[in-house]
Amino acid sequence: MTNAASVVIEVQHNRSFGGASEKFLRRRAMQAAIARCILFAAAAASVLVTVGIVYVLVTESASFFSHVSIRDFLTDTQWTPVFENARFGVMTLVSATLTVAGIALAFAVPAGMALAIYLSEYARPGIRETVKPFLELLEGVPTVVYGFFAVLFVTPLLQIFLPELSGFNLLAPGLVMGIMILPYTASVSEDAMRAVPMGLREAGYALGYSRFRVAAQVVIPAALSGITAAFILGMSRAVGETMVVAVAAGQNPNFGFDPMEGAATITAYIVQMAMGDLPHGSIAYQSVFGAGIVLFVITLIFNVLGFYMRRRFREVY
Template identity: 75%
Template sequence: MTSVDAVTEDPLLVRGRIQPSAEFLTHRRLADRLARVLLAAAAAVSVLVTTGIVYVLISESAGFFAHVPLKEFLTDTEWTPVFENARYGMLPLLAGTVTIAGIALLIAVPAGLALAVYLSEYAHVTVRETIKPLLELIEGVPTVVYGYFALLFVTPLLQRIIPGLPGFNMLSPGVVMGIAILPYTASLSEDAMRAVPKALREGGYALGFSRFRVATRVVIPAALSGISAAFVLGMSRAVGETMVVAIAAGQNANFTFNPLEGAATITAYIVQISMGDLPYGSIAYQSVFAVGLVLFIMTFLFNVAGFYLRRRFREVY
């Protein structure tokens, strides 16, 4: 380690003496205290960010809720804030969000789990170590690129299979998003499975279990809280995903759960309004923060649940 020299090279430290000078010690103490304060301040920034998010969402949507009753917001089935006769029921946006996220999870959860079983129980170490970075590449692709892919590659492909499928639909972005978050759910599940102690597996093998039986009867039950965390965090990510849906699912709020129709999601609506030129302070403008608040609450609940589920599997073993 070359850095050992660095201590002795400090100009304040008198060379050749065991006892460092008093001046050096004072400086050192000051530096230590200053560092402690600055580092703590940096850690506190993350709390400031959360506070800022909550403050902005609540204060900006307060104006919206002063104008639109909460009951209408939560129960009306029309969302037309930019129309002459504006209606502010967010159910259509919620339906679009839930449908697309549902399709994505229908792909990402079972496939992620199977992939995780494969990687943690079957694949050779070298295979696993090669594959994991490659999977990270899938996650690293910008979502706007996935949006392009969904709209101009997957949708035309699906239109050949399903005649009459509109150009904007929820199926195509759902499928693409499912593949995009697959590495995420797979790596979370795999982490949970790898945390299961080897002794438990060996117990299974000693009873003559096949790998498959060990995976399904021993590893998965033992890693269940971590796997549920993967599910919950995948849900959080799917709900908040923006560009794929903004590009490929269309921008019309449409109260339907039919994946063959197009429908705007919460995130797509925010993008749509941001791209337009609505004046700051108008109701439609504030509606962006109101639906943003709903989105934040949803993902917050998923994230906190995911955090505690993950922490549980870490603590057990």
């Protein structure tokens, strides 16, 4: 309220001393113009971040691709950047990345759908209000902690049932990553389901449908693009997630989709190279950016697709 008073005083002051008024107004207009410029600069600075990312990835990987042909990069199935006869088949890393992300989705899609249907169609508002903050807490766990959990808890646990599972494997980090993206996919799908107008549900109930049938035959089809968006964005997170795989998936670049064995993902490779203190400008240093640009393009495609789908469900209702 002191703020309100100060404006009143400022204004009254200028009314009663007419001579000062013009000077005051000019000063105020100047302040407003400066403030506006600063605020705009801050907003524009966020664009510079994207420009910076694209600039660094393109320039550094341009010198990488002057040594390695893009064809070899995309078709070779060996990734041996520090060997004497270095080979750079990025699909080696991509195969492990997609395997882990696939396992994560295989867990997160059914679990996320069940949770979203429960929260949107069954849970009472009180329960929903308690559960959503809890899901946020789950999202706040540092990923390196999940990495610890994957390698020293989930892997030994799985080895009881699957004795042939390696100490480093793709299954455990994949499952843990599924847990990690579950809160996100569940809450985005739930938002999409809740955006479905009540009238559609009531039409279903008027036909004598059960809640389950309303959810399965009315709500899910109506919210499908939003739900798809949730899982595409979840996939993007799983592909870009670093610490879980860096800790638990091992560091051997193997081409293949076997979840029982360890293999380096794109992100794990970047971490592994960064730990090794690379000489600036060497081919191994540049290969990090070559791998980085592939990761950036994959996640960008998923993100654009996800945002597009999400916008579509918003426009319908």
